[in-house]
Amino acid sequence: MKQIDVVSFPDKFGKQSERWRLLRYLVVVLFIASALLYAVYLVVDGERQQQLEIEKRRASEHLSSMRGQIEQRLQANMLALRALRPEILWQDSPDRVRLQHIIDEFLSSNLDIMHVALAPDLIVKFVYPVEGNQSMIGFNYRLDTDQYAGILRAVAVKDVVLTGPLRLTQGRDALIARMPIFRNDRSLWGVASLVIDHVHLLEGVRFYQHPNYSFAIRHAKNDLNPNPIPFAGNADVFNADALTADISFPRGRWELAAFPRDGQWVATNADFWLHWAIGIGLTAVILSAFLMLIFTQHRLRGAISTIAYQARYDGLTDLPNRNFFSEQLGADIRSALRNQQKFALLVLDLDHLREINDVLGHEVGDALLQRVAERIRTSIREDDLLARIGGDEFAIVLRDLNDPSEAEIRAKAIMNDLLHTLDIEHNHINMTASTGIAMFPHDGQEVQQLLKHAELAMYAAKAQGAMSVHFFDEQLRQSTERDINLHHQIIKGIEAEQFEVHYQPVIETETGLLTRCEALIRWTHPERGAISPAEFIPIAEKTGAIIGLGDFVLRQVVRDWKKMHEAGLDLAVALNRSPREFNDRQAATHWLNVIAAADVPTNRLMFEITESMLMRNKERQFANLRKLRDAGISLAIDDFGTGYSSLNYLRSYPIDVIKIDRSFLHNVPHQGQQKALVEVLIRIAHTLNMSVVAEGVEHEQQVEFLQQQKCHYQQGFFYGRAMPLNEFIRFTQQFNRDVLEGRSDTEKDVSGASR
Template sequence: MKLEPIDMAALLDIHDILMTWNTDESSVLQKLCDKLLASLHAPLIWGGLINQDHKLTVFGAAGNEADRIKGLVLDCSDTLANHPAIKDCIDTLTPASLPGGLIELNSRLFENLSPDVRTLQTDLYPLTLENRCMGVLAVATGNRQNSKHHSLLQLAAQHAGFALGMLRNFVAKEHAQSSLKLAAAVFDHSLEGIFITDTTGSILAANDAASRITGYKPEELIGQNPRIFKSGRHGQDFYQALWHSVHRHKQWEGEIWNKRKNGEIFPEWLSISAILDEHTQLQNYICIFIDISKQKEAEARLNYLAYHDKLTGLPNRDLFHDRLNASILRAKRNQTDIAVLFIDIDHFKYINDTFGHAKGDLLLQKVANKLKSCLRENDTLARMGGDEFTVILEDFAFQTDVEITAGRILKAFSQPVYLDNSELYVSVSIGISFFPEDANNPSMLMKHADTAMYSAKNNGRKCLHFFHSTMENYSIQRIEMERQLRHALDNHEFRLFYQPQFNLETGAIDGAEALIRWQHPQKGLIAPDEFIPMAEDTGMIVPIGEWVLKQAWAECQNWHRAGHALRVGVNLSAHQFNHAQLTDLASMVLSDTIIDASFLELELTESLVMRQAEDTLTALNALKKSGIRLAIDDFGTGYSSLSYLKQFPIDRLKIDRSFVGDLANNPNDAAIVVAIIAMAHCMGLEVIAEGVETEEQLKFLRMHDCNQVQGYLTGKPLPANEFLALLSAKPEPAIGEVHRS
């Protein structure tokens, strides 16, 4: 291939350009195009490279409108299909010519070029390396004849293909070396344990994490077989399945228990992969693992929390039901009996309201410990929620054995429970049902034990009851009564009765206590003792209490309209007092009234007032600010701190009927009553005695300057219309003239 001297000089320059160190393919092509343009004075020269997707990207361009063609991407697949000359150029590595120019390619990519440039004859020279086409060098010759510099361009294209190929090989080698360095860094610094074995399983390499996790030094691991980590927790079938997966699928991943050098068994997440060579032959195994002890501990903790009561640590409702199901299955299989005990703390709500929830929680923990001390290790004790505990008893010979266990529980609660520095006596009620005698499925067994427990509560508490079929009617009746109670307010079935309160100095009625009754459609008049506890349990006490307050105040205004300036006393339960809207309710009731707020007296129990005394003082001051009178009901039956009592804005103390009942015969009761009266007067408080039923009681109270009395001796509770009639009678009845009817 003979070259003209000028072409030879140009080729030497091109050789220097191509052999000069470059790391950028586009820079090489651009320098080549610039040199050829300067030597040949062609209108346009450009060069592009073909990637694996058969797309040719123009990386270098020089001449007319070079900026417009540089960067264009031509899809060779479409071009080859429509132009055989280009296909031959790429496939046979021989030059090709487009006499009509780029317009022959029918590509919209070249539409932005001027017509003069698009129609110039273009000669294409393949950039070759190892018998394959890497790209194309294109020269627009400016005439319709072959370029006289054909040999120069052909050699330049060959030199350029070689140079670009060398550049690619170098870059690939550099990349491979960088990848190896990166892989080595990852291997050395990975937090995951990694070791590589040969095809026989001998460890060839291990990283620091593998040493840290297993406890073996790296040099101790080299040459060893991973069998040294076997914990003994997995059988041979486990390892057979593992290696079957590796051989068949070239990998296995899962949880495995292994052993550290010090003998500690630990869980790890392990991945084993088979590494194949270029001939798909097994070359190595790579094992990657992490210690999942912390995750396992967290899972165990979460599982524990899901099935155990947070406060007492006992099994919760879900775990209890699981164990009860398992116990029943065992009992069916072995033809044995099991017993379910339903245990409820008596008056827990009263304790919680009196001492606060923190002390209530402490009591539940103490109760749980007492119950555990009465049971065997294989017995299941659970907390169902609130103050309810359940027990599963198995492996007993006779039902009397169950009764002995329950009796042991009752006896344990005859001893006091200590809450910080407070000594507290609590009792429990126990209901018992047996499988299969009372029920053959868990839900019915639990239901019957619960029914028996309520039977124990209704028979004095602090005892145990075995379930029998007659109790089912009671349980059904209780559920029905609760349903009816929820509708009683809407159906206007509640009634208020008023028990007169007499002033011992004037002998006249100066107030009345409002007492609720339930006018049941079928059962007639029901006393509050039968439904108030249920109302408190269900939360109905709040709307019922609101109705009582509104109704009593409305009736008090009726008395005033009739010319009787009396006050009315209304009892507040703990639920009402704790209700956030109590102060707003009182303000609403007192709004738009014709009489002074001091004619309304709210009665709170001593225990309720003393619970969380600081918060109570704030609430009482808010009520007192509205003008309402405040009285402590059942005084003497609870615990009082005189330092707090003197701070409370109380107007009156009500001596509990338990001290008045045996006043004439019991010196201790008499001394307590005298002390209460004296203390109250010293504090500027009035005193009223409840439950006065005899002349002797009345005489004693008058003698010791008690201010007021109420009871069946002076007047029984009356409906609103009868009480108003009593007030309107002429002359007004004096003490001693109104007797028990």
């Protein structure tokens, strides 16, 4: 049987697992961030491609328009050339005047004709306009290789052929449209050439002045010229991602290209800053939400881990708590049953921890518990089990232990280790403890049964005194059963009205009159007869039945006070209140409501509390005391001097009366030390302006001594025992009558003597 680790929680594997979990979270975050940014890129790129498609579609429309205009103007110019053919063949020799007139009309129209040349038999004989073209007269095309090739091509196809731009003899570049002219007998007459100003043609269609696009034109590619050089426009247009279209004309084809003037169809991805900003913003939001989710999950996991830890471990000592210890004890029992092993369960209770908390403070008390846990842990074996099961209780399982005497030796060794001085915040503390032992399987084979028996043995050890060890035995079990049975009988007794309140006289020392009384509960059992309060009150305190008894006494006292008042008695009644009753925050309010409902003056009631309740210094108890005191109820410390008395408590709490315990009056005034103690207690009360009630007055010498010490009130068998209400009323009436008559006789004797 191995002990579950009670300190390193979570363990190193848990921490390593947490680190791997955080690393996985980081990888996931990076992956999500990359995926989101890539998605943003795809969105931006998609938007760019869409704009690119729209822009190219728009550019394609402009390109088509430009191509159509160029083709239309070329066609118009070549139609003018075709119109000359009938004029040339109308006569054997063309009429120069008529031709000039026709050509003038062409030149005056919106055409791009530079001049017209007629070459019968391929020798230029006619040029118009002549000015600037005189050098053309007599030019033999056969002698110019470039132009002759074009003429031969036109002759071969018997149609207009457009060539160029070519360098003219005049020194300019131009397009030349050549039309072969055949006679009716199909013999070649010659060639008519139309020189077209291509620059003017292109300017006419705003080829160079387009506001959005740059254009360029080159000859179509062929095997002889796979990379033709553009003859119009910027040559770089063809090197870019340009749109192209073919310009068709008779017996030829050009390639037209278009590209945006600003150098790009659309902005680059980086220029879509708004899209990037929105995308990155959304990415940041998503990542933030995811990180928040991870952080929340991490915190939730930590909270669950903390809750699980707190549910199983004591937060102060890091030891298993009662619930977890019960689980571990159950596992030990099952293992021991399988392996036929024995073990000892020890319940160790620290002595006077409450007083240490009250005097030195809870910080010191907490540090003390931590040091005690360390001491016990070092005192037991590694495979033994240690837990904190209560405020000042520790449970220890000594595994594989067959001999009960060995358990006792180990228990005493543990307690002896605690005796060594503990230095806590400059306080030297020697702790004592009491230990109860239950042996498995002899004293129980179930978790709760074994734990209960060990605790009963601990209570028995505590009753024997500090540093005691007690084994569970049958006598303890029977005693417990008696206590439980008595508790049930107390509850039934309250319901069956078996309890009654008796009243013991309290005498005012100065006047000798019976002015007060103490209410004391009595129980007449139908089978056992009268049961002493010393027997049932401790059980009621332990089980909580004292609350029901206290409520019964209060209600009975207020009813009895009314009867006393009706009988002519105006007495103050003292009631004992249990510290357990003050744990209820509404206790004072409840009691005051009961008193008010009975219409009893609060100044005629006094609640007696014990010193031990003041030692606890709980806020709710002080609040209840203050509420009672403010309402007019007097407060008294019962059995003063028997506990851990401190003047600080008397000054801090609203106390009106001190009741000196009967044990102090034993052998007074014969025993000098006892007498001195009583004198000191009375003197303290006088100094603090408090009233004093001396309990246990049993003979006349004690009465005289208390009179000398000016003790305010006396109570004891010398004056009378506790008695039922009606008997007490008669006793009080007779007692006070005797006192007053005795006082009257004394006054008469004094008066007679004076005369």
